[in-house]
Amino acid sequence: MTCGEAVMKLLSAYGVDTVFGMAGTMTLELYRGIARTGMRHVQCRHEQGASLMADGYARATGKPGVCTIIGGPGVTNAATGIAQAYCDSQPMLVLSGASATLTHGKGWGAIHELNDQAAVTAGITAFSAMVRDPAELPELIARAHAVFRASRPRPVHLSLPRDVLPLPVEADWETRRAPTLPMPDPAAIEEAADRLAQARRPLIFVGGGAVGTGEPLAAIAERLGAPVLCTNAGKGILPSSHALSLGCSILQEASQRSLTQADVVLLVGSEVAAGDHFLPRLEVSGDIIRIDIDPTELTSMYRPAVPIQADARAAMLALSSALARRKPTAQRSRGEDWVRDILAHNTAKMTEVEKLHARVWKTLRSALAADAIVMGDATQIVYTGSFAMPMEVERCWYYSGNYCALGCALPMAIGAKIGAPHRPVIAVAGDGGIMFTVAELATAAEERLALPVIVWNNDALKAIVDGMDERQIPRIGVEPRSPDFVRLAQSLGCHASRATSADHLAQAVLQALAADRPTLIEVRQDSTWLRA
Numbered sequence: 001m002t003c004g005e006a007v008m009k010l011l012s013a014y015g016v017d018t019v020f021g022m023a024g025t026m027t028l029e030l031y032r033g034i035a036r037t038g039m040r041h042v043q044c045r046h047e048q049g050a051s052l053m054a055d056g057y058a059r060a061t062g063k064p065g066v067c068t069i070i071g072g073p074g075v076t077n078a079a080t081g082i083a084q085a086y087c088d089s090q091p092m093l094v095l096s097g098a099s100a101t102l103t104h105g106k107g108w109g110a111i112h113e114l115n116d117q118a119a120v121t122a123g124i125t126a127f128s129a130m131v132r133d134p135a136e137l138p139e140l141i142a143r144a145h146a147v148f149r150a151s152r153p154r155p156v157h158l159s160l161p162r163d164v165l166p167l168p169v170e171a172d173w174e175t176r177r178a179p180t181l182p183m184p185d186p187a188a189i190e191e192a193a194d195r196l197a198q199a200r201r202p203l204i205f206v207g208g209g210a211v212g213t214g215e216p217l218a219a220i221a222e223r224l225g226a227p228v229l230c231t232n233a234g235k236g237i238l239p240s241s242h243a244l245s246l247g248c249s250i251l252q253e254a255s256q257r258s259l260t261q262a263d264v265v266l267l268v269g270s271e272v273a274a275g276d277h278f279l280p281r282l283e284v285s286g287d288i289i290r291i292d293i294d295p296t297e298l299t300s301m302y303r304p305a306v307p308i309q310a311d312a313r314a315a316m317l318a319l320s321s322a323l324a325r326r327k328p329t330a331q332r333s334r335g336e337d338w339v340r341d342i343l344a345h346n347t348a349k350m351t352e353v354e355k356l357h358a359r360v361w362k363t364l365r366s367a368l369a370a371d372a373i374v375m376g377d378a379t380q381i382v383y384t385g386s387f388a389m390p391m392e393v394e395r396c397w398y399y400s401g402n403y404c405a406l407g408c409a410l411p412m413a414i415g416a417k418i419g420a421p422h423r424p425v426i427a428v429a430g431d432g433g434i435m436f437t438v439a440e441l442a443t444a445a446e447e448r449l450a451l452p453v454i455v456w457n458n459d460a461l462k463a464i465v466d467g468m469d470e471r472q473i474p475r476i477g478v479e480p481r482s483p484d485f486v487r488l489a490q491s492l493g494c495h496a497s498r499a500t501s502a503d504h505l506a507q508a509v510l511q512a513l514a515a516d517r518p519t520l521i522e523v524r525q526d527s528t529w530l531r532a
């Protein structure tokens with residue numbers, strides 16, 4: 001067995017059955033391993049596609065997304081998806097090739113040479129290692145799994161030099177058990193329960209780290225009568241239809257104000273990234289109780305009075321039972337009135353363009369089952385969607401406002417559809433964003449994915465146009481000429497159409513979800529039907 005085969009065999013034993021990649025001469029032995037294990041290999045058209053697909057796969061399945069890429073340009077191309085997964089705490093294993101060990105640091109001009117390749121991704125991974133000997137791999141891969149399963153998940157990058165991958169490996173490598181999760185300190189839970197029970201106006205704010213805490217979250221919110229705000233990553237943990245849900249409305253004024261009105265804020269599994277609220281910093285007036293698996297988050301600018309480092313689910317279950325033993329001051333009905341009031345204020349303040357966006361979301365919602373996954377790009381319609389697209393189920397709405405990389409939605413949706421083939425998945429991107437990764441439509445067509453890809457076309461990089469107009473800066477480089485999206489998609493092997501009415505859009509999405517290939521559906525912002 002070569003080292004390349006041994007690595008893939010070990011990953012297979014850890015449960016990896018799909019990899020996203022682009023082969024090269026330096027990674028040939030990895031492909032011998034892929035063949036040997038019978039893994040599914042999804043061939044991207046650009047390594048940014050591979051890393052973003054791996055990210056989308058991780059979001060849809062909860063399992064690490066794996067990519068196999070060459071060193072040098074493969075790594076620099078993949079960097080965007082790796083960095084996004086880092087920002088959004090997603091598990092991802094990047095296996096890259098590398099030039100021969102002896103050439104490292106010499107500047108001899110080896111093919112795909114990248115000075116200190118491990119360092120290139122060090123800042124966007126939990127760890128990045130250059131493997132020098134096959135014998136290092138069982139420990140490094142066990143360490144990657146420990147990061148994915150027992151801490152804040154983040155990408156891991158292993159560089160495998162072209163002279164290491166063909167080396168012989170005699171014995172079979174074995175998997176190692178993942179460490180247990182950190183449990184909450186009982187004294188801190190009691191203190192948190194005391195403070196929450198005594199609060200007059202408690203409020204709860206949950207992020208992606210709170211996924212999986214649905215039942216204790218609802219129980220705590222109901223016991224306290226506390227409104228629940230969420231970030232984009234936390235959408236659906238408490239269903240949007242719950243009377244205490246404020247949804248992901250943190251972009252909106254009345255929701256932002258609520259954080260200055262609450263006397264105690266329970267903040268769970270979130271760094272409160274600026275990409276979710278577009279402010280340098282949210283103002284929070286009351287005492288903060290924070291639960292986070294990452295101790296470094298607990299010292300950030302959202303400084304907690306009670307910092308609890310723990311697995312969020314374990315901590316929320318403990319907090320819920322501690323609260324069941326106390327009589328809270330706040331009342332459920334008051335909390336529900338407060339939520340109604342905030343949501344009404346938010347709705348009254350919506351702009352005309354947001355109302356157009358909301359019309360599209362309403363149509364999409366009507367065509368999609370509750371467990372459908374929506375992958376959003378950095379486009380204005382998705383910013384609005386964070387509050388205008390309700391979600392009843394967690395892990396269904398993804399918009400990476402934090403890294404905010406144009407082009408992420410299509411490859412993420414491809415990865416998600418491959419990981420969760422029986423669930424509806426759609427991508428929503430702007431006319432600017434779709435062009436970054438449009439080549440991956442060919443990947444989706446080749447994989448025969450029933451994937452609707454909505455392109456919100458306003459003939460502009462509108463978010464930037466608005467910024468320039470506001471500051472009276474001439475519009476430079478923000479009105480690119482788009483291709484004919486319908487013909488472009490068709491030439492890449494997809495179905496395609498342009499929405500002519502709300503009904504047509506809903507029908508087109510339903511058809512696309514049952515089609516034999518992806519379908520690009522263009523929705524023009526200047527459509528008269530949107531204003532009808």
Ligand SMILES: Cc1ncc(C[n+]2csc(CCOP(=O)(O)OP(=O)(O)O)c2C)c(N)n1
Pocket residue numbers: 378379380381404405406429430431432433434456458460461462463464
């Ligand atoms: C990789 C990358 N480059 C640049 C930007 C800056 N940027 C943010 S939004 C935006 C405009 C996007 O245009 P489009 O996709 O058409 O969406 P719209 O704002 O028009 O809805 C740009 C250029 C970015 N977010 N990501």
Ligand SMILES: [Mg+2]
Pocket residue numbers: 430431432456457458459460461462
């Ligand atoms: Mg646009």
